Amino acid sequence: MSLVVARGRLMEAAPGGGVMVAVQAAEGEVVPLLVGLEGRVSVAAVNGPGSLVVAGDGEAVGVVVGELEGMGRRTRRLRVSHAFHSPHMDGVLEEFARVVAGVSFRDPVIPVVSAGDVVSREYWVRHVREAVRFDVVLARLEELGVVSVLEVGPDAALAPHVTGMAGAAVMRRGRPQVVTLLKALAHVHVHGAEVDWGGFVPARSRVVDLPTYPFQRENYWLDNPAPVQADATRNDAEDVFWEDVERGDLADLAESLELGDEQSASLRAVLPALAAWRKQSQWRYGLRWQPLKHRxxxxxxxxxxxxxxxxxxxxxxxxxxxxxxxxxxxxxxxxxxxxxxxxxxxxxxxxxxxxxxxxxxxxxxxxxxxxxxxxxxxxxxxxxxxxxxxxxxxxxxxxxxxxxxxxxxxxxxVSVGSADPLTRPxxxxxxxxxxxxxxxxxxxxxxxxxxxxxxxxxxxxxxxxxxxxxGENQVAVRASGTFVRHLTRVSGAGTRPADGRIASGTVLVTGGDTLPGMEAARWLVRNGAARILLIAERPDGLPRFATELSALGAVVDTAHCDPADRKELAAALAAIPVESPLTTVVHAGAMHDGTWDAHRTSTRTAAETQVAAAVNLDELTRGADLETFVVFSSASGLFGIPGPGDDARVHAFLDALVHHRRGLGLPGTSVIWGRWSGDGESAVTSGHHAMRPRMAIRALGQALASGEATSVVADIDWERFVPEFSGRGPESLIAGVPEAEPFLAARSESPEPGPSALPGQLAGLSPSAQETLLLELIRKHAATVLGYPSADLVDTTADFLELGFSSFTALELRNRLCTVTGLTLTPMAVYDHPTLERLAGYLRTELVGEPAPGAEPRTDG
CATH class of the missing domain: 3.40.50.11460 (Rossmann fold)
Known part of the structure; x- marks a missing residue:
């Protein structure tokens, strides 16, 4: 400690007025320029083959820098109080040597790789004055077989100079510390370093499989094509078959299958069931958050x-x-x-x-x-x-x-992905x-x-x-970009849950006297639930229904309580037998039919009850070892469609509660239901066909087996629904559904402006909008040059060197910008304006003829 304190004190006490400048040049190019300037300027650091720092008197350093800039080399003045590692330090060496003489040295316990002998007193004295040889350290690390280097410090000062190994900084100025640290660890991990992830992942966290595409959520698979109207020229036999089934075209089906009269009669009997099954398989949708390009x-x-x-x-x-x-x-x-x-x-x-x-x-x-x-x-x-x-x-x-x-x-x-926990449901x-x-x-x-x-x-x-x-009006701003929610088609017709999902213990179902609750309980018993606890605020319908479930082979318990009342719910949970512990919760009471409110005994509103019940179930079962926690909600929370008993605010909260639980490592599944019919009618309301409950509930098994946080189950009449929804919500929510595409207004993307079109396009915009357009243009080409999957991943404020540009890729970017702008840019144009924002301002000045309001001239380099 005394060595560090003395070193810092004496270096600060050295004569001020010196400067330090980082230069993009090789040591062999810089050393000849120092001839005749000995004692006034020297090489202060060698970070790599083409990265040095010179330090000393301002005038002498200026001479060296001027020569280098004349050679086309990039320079940048550092913000320092003294010219460290230069002749300015000569005056403190004698006193520092006396301090070092009184320090005891011994071999380090932790292995140290250095450019000198760290247990030598002479090394520490020389280190104050001589150049820092980071290049030597890197060479020795490579000799030792090191594959990854982590820089521990307030910013990335050395990691960008690491070559031949994976280099990453655990902290970056102006960036989130946790995210930066995790990215650094992930970077070295994929390059062969062993990382003890157990120190980061809590013991109760769930381990999930990696997605089939990068975390940037760029989809590399072809989108499903829009549905094509059936005609005689189609070659897809399977699609033609199912279209005939959906139309109930017995004659075409019999001809396609080459059936005789007797077989055709049998097909006629099962055709309605086939059509219903086909329709039910098209009811499931998923929700994904996708990056939105700032427009x-x-x-x-x-x-x-x-x-x-x-x-x-x-x-x-x-x-x-x-x-x-x-x-x-x-x-x-x-x-x-x-x-x-x-x-x-x-x-x-x-x-x-x-x-x-x-x-x-x-x-x-x-x-x-x-x-x-x-x-x-x-x-x-x-x-x-x-x-x-x-x-x-x-x-x-x-x-x-x-x-x-x-x-x-x-x-x-909201949560835009597994790495983005929902903290405030x-x-x-x-x-x-x-x-x-x-x-x-x-x-x-x-x-x-x-x-x-x-x-x-x-x-x-x-x-x-x-x-x-x-008009994108439902967005989430994150460090990695701006995201909007998309409804996606989910394929698959399986109706069974994952093995063992509900095979043991007690299954709790709220709303045991409502249509959704009763259908959920029937399905659970048919799929292996041995013991059911039915909770309902109205007691009159429970005994008969309990008898029905018992006949199916389940042990049925009932509890007449209001789940929104914490004490009543806690008492019902406490009555669950120890030998059959609670393993599954299905909160179906939040999605009730429109008649339930008339029979309620609580003074709370329906909205208050639904939210309070969900919160109580979540908090009171935190100590149970649950396998499944399911919440039913209505599509009104997703689409904003009012209806009997619906409250969009409540259903949005219920879905958020599930994501909040999953962020804590707890099980959670949200099933967002469309319209259910009470007697099998096929009425259409707000573009939604009413689903038969017995068929709709099969999607519960699909939702549980998928492992997804949210599943949407709805029979949507897209031709009728799209016009109604377009007036209340962003079309981006449904733009990814193939059936909706024919009914959405086509939005053609503006072509990229060419050299002749660009000035005219800029002329009609405000100065700020001009610079925004040019910034997105540069960002797109920078992403292409660097091989990024999306322009949204390119940081517009980061230095080009930090982004990963080399002299070759910078030249490629320059050539691309020359083509699209019509300007003749110098080979050093990218490095002369070292961030995308600075380069956009420069291009605007060249194209429009005036700087953007508030733009400041460059002062560095």
């Missing part, structure tokens, strides 16, 4: 109204609110804040008067941002603090005579609120979920969402 600008205009919790400085929402305020103001918006109590905002008329009072007629109201619910968590379900405000807010905005778009802001309310209710707000008022309305790390990049993505001209 909005970063420049905001007009006045933005920001609703915040009262005393925002002391609430959980202070950080995102303060951050968003800065983001909006930096991008040109005028922000008006209005503190509102989310639990008691007053009536719509009172809130309208408050909104009108804080606004002026000077600028148009461009948008409304509600931050008032931030801080609501999983246990805040009884009072639903965010609900009171957001039930009256759309009407209040109408009373304030504004049609500005409304944005609900959440944080941690209570806020997920706003995702349902946003959907019903659009349906009810017709006002443009959206919801955006913020990341945990609120930095400059997130600010750019947030502002791009707010200015997106294409």
């Amino acid at each position: 909005g600008g970063t420049e905001l205009s007009g006045t933005w109204l920001m609703l915040t919790p009262p005393d925002v400085e002391t609430t959980a929402g202070s950080e995102p609110t303060t951050w968003a305020l800065q983001v909006l103001r930096e991008r040109g918006a005028r922000v008006v804040q209005l503190p509102v109590d989310p639990a008691d905002p007053g009536s719509a008329a009172i809130l309208a008067k408050r909104i009108s009072a804080v606004l002026t007629d000077e600028l148009p109201l461009s948008g409304v941002l509600s931050f008032a619910a931030l801080g609501a968590g999983i246990t805040e379900h009884a009072a639903e603090p965010e609900t009171a405000l957001h039930q009256v807010l759309p009407e209040a905005l109408i009373g304030a005579e504004t049609d500005a778009p409304l944005w609900y802001v959440t944080r941690g309310a 209570g806020q997920a209710r706003l995702w349902g609120t946003a959907k019903t707000s659009v349906t009810g008022s017709g006002r443009p309305c959206g919801v955006v979920d913020l990341p945990e790390v609120l930095d400059v990049r997130a600010g750019g993505a947030f502002s791009a969402v707010l200015t997106d001209p294409h």
Whole structure:
């Protein structure tokens, strides 16, 4: 310790005024330039074959740097207080030698690889003055057979210079520490290093198989083609067969199968069952989050109204609110804040008067941002603090005579993947609120979920969402990009759960007196459930149904209790016999028929009951060794379709609760159901055919066997549903479903601007939008040159060297930009403007003839 303290003190006490400059040159090129400047400048560090640092007097260093720049070499002045490892250190060597003489040295316990003898006093004295030879260290590591190097420090200073081995830094300035550390470990892991992942993965975490495509979620498989209308020219025999089945065309089927009269008569009897089975196999969908290319600008205009919790400085929402305020103001918006109590905002008329009072007629109201619910968590379900405000807010905005778009802001309310835990399921209710707000008022309305790390990049993505001209209004901003949710077709007709899934222990089913609960219980017993605990608030229907299940061979227990009442539910759970412990929970009571409310004895609303019951089931079974935890919910939470007993806010929360559990390493499956019929009719409501319960419930086995967090089961009439949905939600949600594609308006992508079209395209845009267009153009070509699967993975603020550019790939990028812009760029254009953002600003100046507002001239290099 005394050595380190003395070294730092003496080096700081050395004469100031010196400079250090990093140069892109070989040592053999730099040393001849130092002739005649001895005692004034020297090589301070050799990091690699083409990366050095020179240090010394400012004037002398300037001479060397000028020569190198004349040779086309890139230079960058370092921010330092002294010229370390240069002649400026000569004055402290004698005193430092006296300190070193009093230090005892012994061989290190941990192996050390160094450019010198670290147990030698002379080495430490020389090290203050002489060059740091990182290149020698790397050479020795290679000789020892080292394959991976981790840099432990505040930033990536040395890792980029590692060649021949896998080099990674565990910390990067301005980037999330945990994510950076994990990426560094993953990098060295795939290059052969042994990483003890047990130190990172909690003991209770579930291990899942890797996906069949990279974590960037780029799909490398061909999309399913849009359905083709049946005609005589089709060659796909299987598709033709099933189309004949769906049409009930007995004559064509008999001809195709070459059946005689007797066989055709048998086929006639089973044809309706075949058609029903085929239709049921097409009811399942999945949900995936896909990256969204930013299509909005970063420049905001007009006045933005920001609703915040009262005393925002002391609430959980202070950080995102303060951050968003800065983001909006930096991008040109005028922000008006209005503190509102989310639990008691007053009536719509009172809130309208408050909104009108804080606004002026000077600028148009461009948008409304509600931050008032931030801080609501999983246990805040009884009072639903965010609900009171957001039930009256759309009407209040109408009373304030504004049609500005409304944005609900959440944080941690959704999960875009297994590496993105859902931390605040209570806020997920706003995702349902946003959907019903659009349906009810017709006002443009959206919801955006913020990341945990609120930095400059997130600010750019947030502002791009707010200015997106294409109307993506249900998005999640993350460090890896902006994501939107897609409905995907799921194939497979299996109806059995995974082996052993429900073969032992007690299975609890809520809503035992409702249609979904009863169908779920029947299916569970038929598929191996030996003991069932039926829970219902109404006792009258349970005995008869329990008798039915007993006849199927199950032991049936019943409990007359309200699952939303924590004490009553706890008592029912405590009565489960020890010899048959609870293994499965199916919360079917959240999806009830429209008649249930009329028989309820609780004073709670249906929404309060559904949420409270789910939370109680989750918390009271945390100590049980559950194999399965299933929650039924309605498609209204996904599509925003109102109906009897439906509450989009509740169903959005229920799905979020499952993702929250999975993030904690607990089992969880959410089944989102479309319409069920009570007597088998095929009525169509809001583009949804009513599904026969006996057929619909088969999808429960498919959902459990798939291992997915969320499964959507609905019989959708896409021709009727698409026009209705397009007016209330983003088309991107259903754009990936083949059956929906023929009914969606075609959106042709704008061709990439060529040299002749680019200036004209820039002329019609604001300065900020011009730079945004050029930035995306550069980003796309940089991704192609580097081999990235998506342009969204290219960090626009990172140095080109950090991104992995070499002199060859930088030249390739330059050539591509010359082609698309029509400009004649110098070979060093990329390194002269070392980030994508800087290069975009330079291209704009060259194409338009003026710098972007606020652009600063370069000061380094």
